[in-house]
Structure formats: C-alpha cells, structure tokens
Amino acid sequence: MVVPAALRELHDRTRPVTLAREHTLxxxxxxxxxxxxxxxxxxxxxxxxxxxxxxxxxALAAGASxxxxxxxxxGLADLGLGAAFEAGISLERLALVEAPSPGRWAExxxxxxxxxxxxxxxxxxxxxxxxxxxxxxxxxxxxxxxIPVTQGSQPTRRRSGAWSVDLTLEVRSGRWEGLGQGHxxxxxxxxxxxxxxxxxxxxxxxxxxxxxxxxxxxxARVEPAPDATVVMLRPGRGVPSDGA
Amino acid sequence: xxxxxxIRTLVVLTPDxxxxxxxxxxxxxxxxxxxxxxxxxSPRARSExxxxxxxxREAQRRSPDLFLSESDPNRDARAFAPVAAALEQFTPRxxxxxxxxxxxxxxxxxxxxxxxxxxAAMVSAAIDAELDALGWGGSAGIGIADGPFAAQQAAxxxxxxxxxxxxxxxxxxxxxxxxxxxxxxVDVLSRLGLHTLGSFAALAAGDVVGxxxxxxxxxxxxxxxxxxxxxxxxxxxxxxxxxxxxxxxADRVDIATFAARGVAEALHERLSGEGFACTRVCISxxxxxxxxxERVWRHEAALTPAALVDRVRWQLDGWLNGPAAVRPxxxxxxxxxxxxxxxxxxxxxxxxxxGETAVDERAARxxxxxxxxxxVNAVTVPDxxxxxxxxxxxxxxxxxxxxxxxxxxxxxxxxxxxxxWPGRVPAPSPALVPGEPVGVDVFxxxxxxxxxxxxxxxxxxxxxxxxxGGPDIGVAAWAGPxxxxxxxxxxAQHRRRARLQVALTDxxxxxxxxxHGEWSVEGFYD
Numbered sequence: 001m002v003v004p005a006a007l008r009e010l011h012d013r014t015r016p017v018t019l020a021r022e023h024t025l026x027x028x029x030x031x032x033x034x035x036x037x038x039x040x041x042x043x044x045x046x047x048x049x050x051x052x053x054x055x056x057x058x059a060l061a062a063g064a065s066x067x068x069x070x071x072x073x074x075g076l077a078d079l080g081l082g083a084a085f086e087a088g089i090s091l092e093r094l095a096l097v098e099a100p101s102p103g104r105w106a107e108x109x110x111x112x113x114x115x116x117x118x119x120x121x122x123x124x125x126x127x128x129x130x131x132x133x134x135x136x137x138x139x140x141x142x143x144x145x146x147i148p149v150t151q152g153s154q155p156t157r158r159r160s161g162a163w164s165v166d167l168t169l170e171v172r173s174g175r176w177e178g179l180g181q182g183h184x185x186x187x188x189x190x191x192x193x194x195x196x197x198x199x200x201x202x203x204x205x206x207x208x209x210x211x212x213x214x215x216x217x218x219x220a221r222v223e224p225a226p227d228a229t230v231v232m233l234r235p236g237r238g239v240p241s242d243g244a
Numbered sequence: 245x246x247x248x249x250x251i252r253t254l255v256v257l258t259p260d261x262x263x264x265x266x267x268x269x270x271x272x273x274x275x276x277x278x279x280x281x282x283x284x285x286s287p288r289a290r291s292e293x294x295x296x297x298x299x300x301r302e303a304q305r306r307s308p309d310l311f312l313s314e315s316d317p318n319r320d321a322r323a324f325a326p327v328a329a330a331l332e333q334f335t336p337r338x339x340x341x342x343x344x345x346x347x348x349x350x351x352x353x354x355x356x357x358x359x360x361x362x363x364a365a366m367v368s369a370a371i372d373a374e375l376d377a378l379g380w381g382g383s384a385g386i387g388i389a390d391g392p393f394a395a396q397q398a399a400x401x402x403x404x405x406x407x408x409x410x411x412x413x414x415x416x417x418x419x420x421x422x423x424x425x426x427x428x429x430v431d432v433l434s435r436l437g438l439h440t441l442g443s444f445a446a447l448a449a450g451d452v453v454g455x456x457x458x459x460x461x462x463x464x465x466x467x468x469x470x471x472x473x474x475x476x477x478x479x480x481x482x483x484x485x486x487x488x489x490x491x492x493x494a495d496r497v498d499i500a501t502f503a504a505r506g507v508a509e510a511l512h513e514r515l516s517g518e519g520f521a522c523t524r525v526c527i528s529x530x531x532x533x534x535x536x537x538e539r540v541w542r543h544e545a546a547l548t549p550a551a552l553v554d555r556v557r558w559q560l561d562g563w564l565n566g567p568a569a570v571r572p573x574x575x576x577x578x579x580x581x582x583x584x585x586x587x588x589x590x591x592x593x594x595x596x597x598x599g600e601t602a603v604d605e606r607a608a609r610x611x612x613x614x615x616x617x618x619x620v621n622a623v624t625v626p627d628x629x630x631x632x633x634x635x636x637x638x639x640x641x642x643x644x645x646x647x648x649x650x651x652x653x654x655x656x657x658x659x660x661x662x663x664x665w666p667g668r669v670p671a672p673s674p675a676l677v678p679g680e681p682v683g684v685d686v687f688x689x690x691x692x693x694x695x696x697x698x699x700x701x702x703x704x705x706x707x708x709x710x711x712x713g714g715p716d717i718g719v720a721a722w723a724g725p726x727x728x729x730x731x732x733x734x735x736a737q738h739r740r741r742a743r744l745q746v747a748l749t750d751x752x753x754x755x756x757x758x759x760h761g762e763w764s765v766e767g768f769y770d
Contacts, residue, residue, distance in 0.1 A: 051751055051752070051770070052675075052770055053770065054675040054676055054770040055675045055769075055770060058675065068603060069603070070603065070604070070607035072607075072610075072611070077679060078676045078677055078678050078679065078768075079675070079676065079677070080634055080673055080674045080675050080676055080677040080767060081626045081637075081638035081640070081677075082634050082637050082638055082673030082674075082677075083634075083672065083673040083674060083675040084626075085626075085638065085673075086671050086672055086673055091625075091626040091628065091638065093604075093607070094625065094626055095607070095611050095623055095624070095625055095643060096623070096624045096625070096626070096640060097611075097614055097618070097622060097623050097624075098618060098622040098623075098624075100617070100618055100622075104617065104618070107617060108614055108617055108618060111610055111613040111614050111617060112610050112611075112614060113610075114606075114609075114610050114613070115606040115607045115608075115609050115610025115611070115613075116606075116607050116610050116611075117603075151676070151770060173751075174751045175751065176721070176747040176751070176753045176769070179720075179721035179722060179723050179745060179746075179747045179753075180721060180723065181705060181721060181722065182702075182705060182722060182723060182724075183723055184721075184723050185669075185670050185723050185745055186672065186723075186745055186747070186753055186769060188672065189753070189769070212671075212672035212675075213672070214671065214672070215671050215672070216671040216672040216673060
C-alpha cells in the first residue's frame with residue numbers, strides 16, 4: 001500500500017517534535033544502563049569485544065529483533081543459532097550471510113544496512129580504514145546499527161579493526177557457574193560489561209550481568225547468585241567410586 | 245440473465261514435471277523433495293507406495309534405493325521452455341501457471357486446425373515428441389473444456405479428453421471436492437456430506453457466499469464449471485504496461501532479472517495504489533536483433549513483486565540458457581510487464597504508516613541485493629528441525645527457498661522447544677558451534693588420556709585439555725559424561741557418543757564430545 005503523500009505530510013506536520021526514541025532501537029532491560037539513552041542509537045556502530053563477545057553481540061541485537069527489526073549476521077560462520085534464539089533473537093527475522101571475499105565486505109555490508117536494522121559483522125574482517133569510514137557514514141545516513149564483534153579471549157581497547165565505532169562494549173571477568181566436579185551443568189556466566197565511547201558516551205559505564213543466564217537470555221545480576229542450588233537434569237556418571 | 249460465457253481452453257499437463265526436469269526416467273524409483281517432504285513422485289515410486297507429502301525418511305523406508313532430487317523451480321522452468329515453445333506453432337498466446345502446465349484458448353486454433361479433437365491430437369503429438377527428446381517417453385495429458393479449471397481436470401486423466409461444449413458442469417459433477425485445493429473448505433464440505441463438485445455446485449450461490457465468503461464463492465464458481473472470477477469487461481488500460489530498457493544488452497539471466505525487479509515493484513506499487521492486484525501478467529522480452537519472447541503467466545493468488553520477478557527469471561532462463569534452437573542471438577534490451585487480468589486487491593493491508601510488513605519487504609530487498617553480489621546460496625535463514633546437539637536443533641537453509649517478505653516461517657520461534665528431545669544439552673546453548681568439530685586432547689591429573697567406556701563411565705576426572713599444537717589448559721570444573729546412543733536402528737548412521745561440559749581455568753567453557761576415543765569440541769560457550 002502506498003501512503004498518499006498528502007497524508008504523510010499531514011502526519012509529519014501534526015507530529016509535535018521528533019521523539020528521541022524514534023532514533024533508537026530498544027535493547028533488553030539488563031543492557032540499558034550501558035547506553036546514554038538506555039537504547040541503541042540509530043546510525044551508530046557499537047564494537048563488541050572480550051570474552052563472550054559473541055553472546056554480548058547477540059544480546060545487543062535481541063531487543064531490536066523482538067520489537068520487529070531484522071538482524072543480519074555477516075561472517076561469523078560458527079554462530080550458534082540455538083544461542084541466538086535463547087538470547088531473544090526472532091529466528092524468522094534473522095539472516096546469515098557468508099563471509100564475502102576480501103575486498104567485497106564494504107559493498108555487502110553497505111547493501112545490508114539499506115534494509116536491515118541491525119547488522120552484526122565479524123570485527124576482524126579485512127577492511128581498509130577508508131572503507132570503514134565510508135560505511136560509518138552510510139550507517140549514519142540509513143539509521144541502522146552496525147555491531148562489529150571481535151571474538152577472542154584477550155580484551156583490549158579498540159579491537160574493532162578497521163570498523164569505525166562510536167561505542168565499544170567489553171566483557172570482563174567472565175565466571176561460569178553451575179559446573180561441579182563431575183556433576184551439574186552450565187547455568188550461567190557472571191560477567192561485568194563496560195562501555196566507553198565518543199562524545200556524550202565518553203564516560204565509562206558498567207553493569208553486572210548474567211551473560212547468558214540459565215535460560216540463555218541476558219539478565220541483570222544482583223549478588224549473590226539468585227539460584228545457588230544445583231539441579232541435576234540428567235545425572236552424569238561422574239568418576240566411578242572405588243567400590244563400583 | 246444470459247448464461248455466462250466461459251472461454252474454451254486447452255490445457256497441457258505433463259504429470260510429474262519436476263521429475264522430468266530432474267532428468268529421471270519413468271522406470272526409475274525417484275522423488276523430488278523440498279524441505280524434507282516429497283513434492284513429486286515418479287510412476288514407479290508411486291507403485292512402491294510413496295506419496296506426495298511424505299517425509300523423506302518415510303519414502304526411503306518404502307524404497308531403500310530411492311533416487312532423491314532437491315526441488316528447484318528454476319530448473320523446472322528452464323526445462324519447460326522447449327515444451328512451451330512447441331505450443332507456439334499452434335497459437336501465439338500461451339498461458340503458463342507453473343512449469344509443467346500450459347494452457348491456451350482454443351477458439352481460433354481449433355477452427356484453423358479442424359476441430360477440437362484434431363487440435364488435441366496434434367498438440368499431443370508435438371508435446372510427446374518434446375518429451376521423447378527429454379528421454380521421458382510418457383505422454384502428456386491434454387484436456388479441452390469450457391474454462392481452464394475443467395480443462396485441467398480433463399487433462400489430469402493423462403490422455404486426450406475433450407469435453408463437449410457446454411458439458412463442463414456435467415463433466416465436473418462426479419469429481420471429488422478435493423481438487424478445489426482448499427483444504428479447510430474441503431474439510432467442511434465433506435463433513436456436510438458434499439463429497440463431489442456436483443453436490444457443491446447444486447447449492448445456491450448466495451448461500452455459499454453467506455457461509456464461506458469470497459473464497460468459497462470462487463470455489464463454487466469453479467465447481468459449477470465457470471471461471472474462478474467473472475470475466476473482466478475490458479482489458480486493463482495500456483498505461484499499466486511497464487517497460488524497462490537496458491542500456492547495455494543483458495546476455496545473462498541475473499542481470500536482466502535484476503533490471504526487471506525495479507519495474508516489478510513499480511508495477512505492484514502502482515496497482516496497489518489503485519486498489520488492484522494482478523493475477524495474470526504478460527511478460528515479453530526483446531533482444532537487440534528484434535527477437536521476442538512473450539508468455540502469459542497466471543497465478544491463483546495475486547502476484548507479489550517477488551513472484552513476478554521469479555516468473556521473469558523462469559521465462560528468461562528457459563530462453564537464454566535453453567537449447568540452441570530457441571536461444572536468441574543477442575542480449576536482451578527491453579522487458580515489458582503488462583498486467584493481463586486485474587482483480588480488486590482484497591488481501592494484505594499494510595500498517596498505517598508503513599508497519600512491519602514494509603520492514604520485512606525492505607529487508608528482503610537488501611538480502612536479495614546481497615544474493616546478487618555473493619550468489620544465491622550465500623544468504624541463509626534459520627530453520628528449526630529438532631535434535632539433541634547444538635548443531636542439529638536449528639539448521640541453515642538457503643534464503644532463496646523461502647518468501648522472506650511474508651514472514652517466511654511465522655511459527656519458527658514458537659516451534660522451538662515443541663518436541664521433547666531427551667538427552668538434549670540444556671540451555672544456555674554454546675554461542676559458537678564450529679562447522680567441523682575441533683580436535684582436542686583431554687588428560688587426567690597423571691597426564692593420561694581420559695576415556696569413556698562403552699557403559700558410559702569416564703576413566704578419570706579430566707584435569708587439562710590441549711588443542712593441537714597448543715599449551716595445556718587446566719580444567720576448573722566439569723560435568724558428564726552424558727552418553728548418547730543415536731540412530732541405533734540404522735547401521736549407516738548409528739552414532740555412540742558421550743558429551744562433557746568443561747569450564748577451563750582461563751574462564752572459557754566448552755562442550756566436548758568423544759566418539760571412538762577421539763575428543764572434539766562441539767561448541768564454545770563464548
């Protein structure tokens with residue numbers, strides 16, 4: 001259906017001001033405190049790195065995906081789709097794109113930001129700095145959000161390669177809970193996530209998270225661990241006792 | 245009221261077309277599958293008890309040496325081009341609804357060739373010659389009747405069937421209501437005791453509209469031997485013809501199709517702006533040397549831009565990549581889309597200010613552009629399948645196989661967790677699942693390799709692991725082993741494995757599995 005131009009004009013005129021939330025994409029509640037506006041700013045790039053970068057990248061996209069946005073993932077061939085679903089990403093609005101050959105990354109990502117709200121890319125993609133800047137301008141113009149995810153265990157500042165990012169999120173001090181010596185199962189990871197960026201976001205913000213929590217989603221963490229009892233869903237055999 | 249005129253139509257129906265296109269012989273036991281369901285069967289396969297709609301596994305159980313072919317509409321369309329071309333010697337106006345089915349009005353041709361029977365015999369001979377050339381050897385069904393629906397039912401019989409003028413209602417009467425292809429309606433009708441088209445057609449049209457709505461009315465018209473919709477009083481105006489001129493002649497299908505995408509969208513936008521939807525479109529393409537191909541495509545529902553572009557692709561694919569006899573000698577310079585039949589758009593209503601459907605369409609366009617850049621199979625979407633391992637529960641299928649614009653798998657997220665899979669790895673799932681399991685060695689505190697025996701007992705607590713060529717990494721905590729004995733009924737696919745979750749001293753957690761004494765990483769909890 002085409003909205004007649006006159007009707008659209010009327011809508012624009014009767015709308016009092018542009019609301020700040022029209023320029024943002026929602027994030028899950030637990031991550032809100034990492035952002036100045038409490039949400040992802042449209043037209044920005046958010047780099048994610050550190051232990052658990054993949055989980056954090058998925059968690060960032062989850063809020064927007066749940067509210068109707070499409071999410072595209074470029075590269076990251078090993079992405080676990082089960083984890084994506086548990087993080088809160090709608091599978092019917094998720095598309096996975098093979099890593100393009102070197103030299104075609106900019107073209108492919110530019111095509112995607114035209115129509116997809118959240119584009120998760122491999123932070124280690126071979127991209128020249130000028131391509132990175134041009135893409136950042138394209139993202140700003142189109143109002144999408146670009147999330148370069150740099151997987152790797154050694155967190156360092158500005159690890160997002162040639163991608164030009166406005167905000168960097170990092171995961172520190174991941175600690176897995178739920179495993180014993182031969183019993184239990186992974187129930188969650190307690191992490192501390194930090195964000196720092198340019199302009200208004202230059203002050204460092206941090207929050208304590210379960211990334212992921214026991215059901216795979218991302219939740220805020222309040223000490224002590226909310227559920228300290230170990231439930232054995234299916235018994236592992238463990239180490240045989242001497243008498244066995 | 246004068247009786248409504250119905251256009252006398254000849255329908256050519258080549259049964260099992262997807263199989264002919266896949267290049268199998270009638271004597272082969274073969275099926276075409278899509279998304280693990282059988283969509284077409286060869287005659288031999290049917291005699292072995294394989295039916296359309298069965299699961300692939302079920303079909304393989306009935307006939308172990310079954311030949312499987314993936315469904316590929318482009319291949320079907322490409323192979324059908326010579327058959328459609330063979331019909332061109334009888335009439336210039338050929339209507340295609342899907343590969344394997346072609347129709348044309350018989351009024352002129354039958355007068356020229358000496359009657360319906362003579363025309364049918366000549367068409368049958370021409371088509372059978374084409375099928376022979378493809379190595380199939382069977383024969384196509386030819387049906388002539390008043391109206392395309394009755395003609396198609398006549399063609400379904402597999403031989404030449406000519407229904408006399410005015411005999412369509414009587415011909416259709418004994419046929420079961422199932423052929424209406426509306427499962428919900430058919431279900432209600434059979435519960436009401438209306439098992440044949442004749443008994444359904446005997447109801448008053450007003451009552452049918454009152455009870456079953458517009459769609460029911462269309463079905464009632466079909467059952468009564470009429471066309472689905474009353475014939476249009478005048479052809480669509482000429483200013484709805486959309487033309488794209490290519491600056492440099494396109495000799496590749498993808499280039500020409502990409503150019504057509506823009507006009508298809510413009511056409512659709514124009515029509516929906518005026519409240520119309522297109523159910524029949526005439527696509528013509530012209531080359532630099534003036535060669536021209538024109539086909540009419542018919543679609544039961546309204547044609548979406550994506551469906552229009554598909555039809556352009558099918559038509560051009562069959563022409564540009566077809567046999568030398570039909571192939572043009574130069575590139576395509578001009579593509580015209582002319583709507584041939586319009587109906588009032590009653591279908592989808594977009595949100596007031598655009599809304600979610602617009603978002604889906606925008607995303608589908610962006611992804612189509614990426615497919616153009618990287619190849620069709622470079623873009624995949626998730627599909628929920630079920631299974632115990634992290635790589636089995638959700639698989640990736642090519643985005644080309646689904647209609648992204650229409651919320652391709654509306655139930656996908658809901659289907660997660662539907663079926664119980666005992667022994668499944670509990671949530672959270674690993675965020676990284678390597679395509680190929682990564683080999684790893686697992687040691688106990690004495691440095692001996694850790695093993696899991698046939699009873700599922702572990703030899704010792706794992707103390708460290710080592711990736712090929714890497715240093716030892718300590719194991720802080722672990723759980724398992726969880727033994728897994730899958731597909732024990734099938735010797736070829738039987739797997740005995742055991743899973744182990746480990747948290748390492750460097751804060752990473754892994755899902756390991758051991759099979760035949762070899763450890764590998766199935767997932768990284770990143």
